[in-house]
Amino acid sequence: MDTLTQTAAEIRKEILKTIHYAGAGHIGGPMSAVDILTYLYFKEMNINPEDGWNEHRDRFILSKGHSAIALYVTLAVRGYMPLEELKTFDALDSRLQGHPDMTLLPGLDMSTGSLGQGLSAGLGMALGAKLQNESFRTYCMVGDGESQEGQIWEAADVASKYGVDNLVCIVDNNRLQQFGWSNDQVTRNAPLEDPSERWKAFGWHVISIDGHDFEEIERAFKEARDTKGKPTAIIANTIKGKGVSFMEGAYLWHSRIPTDEELKDALAELNKEVVL
Template sequence: MSTLLDQEKVRTLKQKAIETRRLILETINYSGAGHIGGPMSAVDVLVSLFFEEMNIDPKDPRSEDRDRFVLSKGHSAIALYTVMAQRGYMPLEELKTFDKIDSRLQGHPDMKILPGVDMSTGSLGQGISAAVGIALGGHLRKQTFRTYCMIGDGESQEGQVWEAADVAAKYNLDNIVVIMDYNKLQQYGWAGKETEREIPVESPEKRWEAFGWNVISIDGHDFQQISRAFSEARQVKGKPTIIIANTVKGKGVSFMENAYLWHAKVPNDEELEAALKELQMEV
């Protein structure tokens, strides 16, 4: 895969990202529940994964050869659903059922009811362990699929994350790529100066290097950098890779960006209208 995207591809991915953010906002407003800040920061990486990087086929979501994806920060499920819907895993109209009791689109991903979801997640820290297990299984069977896992920076306070990191390095799992959505803000974090919050995890690059991982640090909203990071990860042999994606919580809407109160706040109709106007200006 090329390490440099042509400008037309970049424009297409940017448009997908704008559309994804629009769908996230409209869906949360319609359903009256869900998260916004974390999903908005994760959008560009998810769009890159589903539309550029991963070997997947929505018509055959259980193919043995498919690449796997685990959203360890499962509370950002709405970002995953909106990307999957655009990719063809479900009708866009189904997004209106989000968080309903009989919906396939629950507040956290459920692999038993939604084809294309490779692991049910929600309890923070557990998703990466499952992803490491999937990658280890593929490694032992000499299968060629790759496993991708997105974790949150607040989630990285869980000890289970580091146990999984240790195991992946021990078994030289070069078929797994973890992406940390490093938006540097969590809902229930430690208070910082005045109205600020402390960064959930300081110097994540050094921590992951200490656990024996190949570490790549990027702007998580730059499609060229995201693409190059995935390409570089494919060249690494004998160790797992983590991409530290520096992102902005609530990305795309000025009054939501870097505002922890928008972690799980539902926009009213007026806020939705204002947010959609901002996104339209990016087109």
């Protein structure tokens, strides 16, 4: 668990450095997703960075595609590409566009960015595995914001109907969208919903966890593997901007670029997680 914690801190540092260097991208949503991505790519999934297109590999779809930088950095740290390539993020002709492009980079299982569509593709992959008697599993991360899209619930309904128990949907439930919720400056109203009860109503096995606690994350994915006859939804309760105190829970960091001084302060905080 200490190794996973250190790896997650390194990934967060590289996210911030990459966004700062590129002068573009998102921070809040990627930072909330890091611990789940770390566990998936460094412990849970059956993958091989040297054979990114192996047909027997586990699949992962980042439905909240605007958080692509978190996935790119995770792939780089895992060995899918050199860390130096992160400097090309969002540049013309780069493999690392602002949203994932599966035609450019091994290890990407779906091009995403149009919110709400990832779970449908994940369902198709999981059903395909069943029909072909393949053992690979499919994991899909969706945002709590994009879960307001109707297509998410159409996919959830069909997945339950066919008992697709090789499909896991992880909800990055950071409870904060791009422009925040009601306060002195913002007039949007937060959705009134209980995500666990909603997924249960659609016939899924539901596990609610602290999405930054690796012991809880490990237990959840083990329980998902042991669950038969229905898909699993893991409600990962997370913090937007996790890891940097002045970014946590602040909607302005959804896509703000850190200044030189802010980057220095953020990296200093994250260095406390790393054993040198």
